[in-house]
Amino acid sequence: MVSREIQIREKKIVRTSIIGVIANIFLAAFKAFIGVLTHSVAITMDAINNATDACSSLITIIGTKLAAREPDKKHPLGQGRLEYLSTLAISALILYAGITALYESVKKILKPAVPEYDKISLLIIVVAVIVKIVLGIYVTRVGKKVDSDSLIASGKDALFDSVISAATLVAALIFMFLGLSLESYLGAIISIIIIKSGIEIFRETVNELIGARIDPELAKEVKQIILSFPEVKGAYDLFLHNYGPNRLIGSVHIEVPETMTARELDKLEREISYAVAKKTGVIMAGVSVYSYNTSDSRAAEIENVVKEVAYRHQEVLEVHGFYYEEEKKLFRFDIIIDYDYKNRDEMFKSVVNELKAMFPDYKIVPTLDVDMSD
Numbered sequence: 266m267v268s269r270e271i272q273i274r275e276k277k278i279v280r281t282s283i284i285g286v287i288a289n290i291f292l293a294a295f296k297a298f299i300g301v302l303t304h305s306v307a308i309t310m311d312a313i314n315n316a317t318d319a320c321s322s323l324i325t326i327i328g329t330k331l332a333a334r335e336p337d338k339k340h341p342l343g344q345g346r347l348e349y350l351s352t353l354a355i356s357a358l359i360l361y362a363g364i365t366a367l368y369e370s371v372k373k374i375l376k377p378a379v380p381e382y383d384k385i386s387l388l389i390i391v392v393a394v395i396v397k398i399v400l401g402i403y404v405t406r407v408g409k410k411v412d413s414d415s416l417i418a419s420g421k422d423a424l425f426d427s428v429i430s431a432a433t434l435v436a437a438l439i440f441m442f443l444g445l446s447l448e449s450y451l452g453a454i455i456s457i458i459i460i461k462s463g464i465e466i467f468r469e470t471v472n473e474l475i476g477a478r479i480d481p482e483l484a485k486e487v488k489q490i491i492l493s494f495p496e497v498k499g500a501y502d503l504f505l506h507n508y509g510p511n512r513l514i515g516s517v518h519i520e521v522p523e524t525m526t527a528r529e530l531d532k533l534e535r536e537i538s539y540a541v542a543k544k545t546g547v548i549m550a551g552v553s554v555y556s557y558n559t560s561d562s563r564a565a566e567i568e569n570v571v572k573e574v575a576y577r578h579q580e581v582l583e584v585h586g587f588y589y590e591e592e593k594k595l596f597r598f599d600i601i602i603d604y605d606y607k608n609r610d611e612m613f614k615s616v617v618n619e620l621k622a623m624f625p626d627y628k629i630v631p632t633l634d635v636d637m638s639d
C-alpha cells in the first residue's frame with residue numbers, strides 16, 4: 266500500500282504543477298500574440314519556451330501519478346522510477362524546443378524583420394517577468410520540500426525565464442530609443458540557454474537512473490543514527506538503492522563486539538532499521554556485521570600497523586572491518602581507495618605486499634571495497 270507520506274507528496278506536486286500549467290499557458294498565449302503583432306523573434310521564442318514549460322508541468326503530473334501507483338507482483342518496490350522517466354521526457358521536450366527556436370532565430374538573422382513595439386506589449390513583458398519570478402520561487406520551494414527533481418528543475422527554469430523575459434524587455438527598449446534591433450540575436454541566445462537547460466536536466470536524471478553517489482548529508486545522517494547505538498563501534502559500506510524519490514532501500518555493515526549473541530544482534534539490527542526508517546524514511550533491508558576483537562592485545566597491535574601502512578598513501582580513504590584470528594594466524598580487513606586514483610588495483614596490491622613483508626608468517630585476507638558514500 267502506498268504510504269500516506271507518498272500520497273501527500275503526490276498531491277503537492279500535482280497541485281503545484283497545475284498552477285505551473287495555468288501560468289505558463291497564460292504567458293505563452295499573450296507572448297505569442299504580442300510576438301506576432303510586433304514581429305519580435307525574441308518574444309515569440311520566449312512564448313515557445315513558456316509553452317514547453319506548460320507541457321513539462323503536464324508531464325510532471327502524469328509521471329507523478331504513474332509513479333505513485335500501488336506496488337504489485339511485477340513491481341514489488343513500486344514504480345517510483347517512472348518519475349525519472351517523466352523528467353527525461355521533459356528534457357527531450359526542452360531540447361526540441363531549443364533546437365527549433367535556434368533554427369528560427371538563425372533564419373531571422375539571415376533575413377531580418379523589423380520589430381514594432383507599443384506600450385501594451387512592453388507592459389505584458391513586465392507582467393511576464395513578475396509572474397515568472399513568483400512562480401519560480403513557489404515551485405522551487407515546494408520541489409525542495411517534497412524532494413521532487415522535476416519541480417525543482419521547473420522552478421529554476423521559471424526563475425531563469427524571468428531573466429530571459431527581462432532581457433527581451435531591454436532589447437525592446439534599446440530598439441525603441443536607439444533603433445538598434447537585437448531581436449534575432451537575443452532569440453538565438455535564448456535558444457542556446459534552453460538547449461543547455463535540457464542537456465543539464467537530461468544528464469542529472471540519467472545519473473539518478475544509472476546510480477548516483479549517495480547524498481553526503483543523508484549518508485552522514487544515517488550513519489550518525491546507527492552510531493548512536495552504544496554497541497556499534499563503526500558503520501561502513503552504506504548502500505542506498507534508489508527506487509524513485511523518497512523510496513530508498515539500504516544496507517550497511519556495522520562493527521560490533523565479537524562477544525554479542527545472535528539474539529542480541531537480531532534485536533540491535535531491528536532497532537537500527539526502525540530508527541533509520543523513522544528519522545530518514547530509508548528502509549534498511551540489510552544490516553550486516555563486522556566483529557571486532559575485544560580481548561586480544563595482539564589484534565590491536567596488528568590493526569594499528571595495518572592502518573599506519575595503509576594511510577601512508579593519500580589515495581587510501583579508509584580501512585575498516587579488521588579482525589584477527591590468533592589460532593589461524595590470520596587477519597582480514599577492507600580497504601577503500603579513492604576513485605580519482607587511476608591505478609586502484611595497483612595501489613591495493615602495493616599496500617598488501619608491504620603488509621606481507623612485515624607479517625610473513627600470517628595469512629592476510631584483504632578486500633578492495635567500494636567507495637559508495639561519504
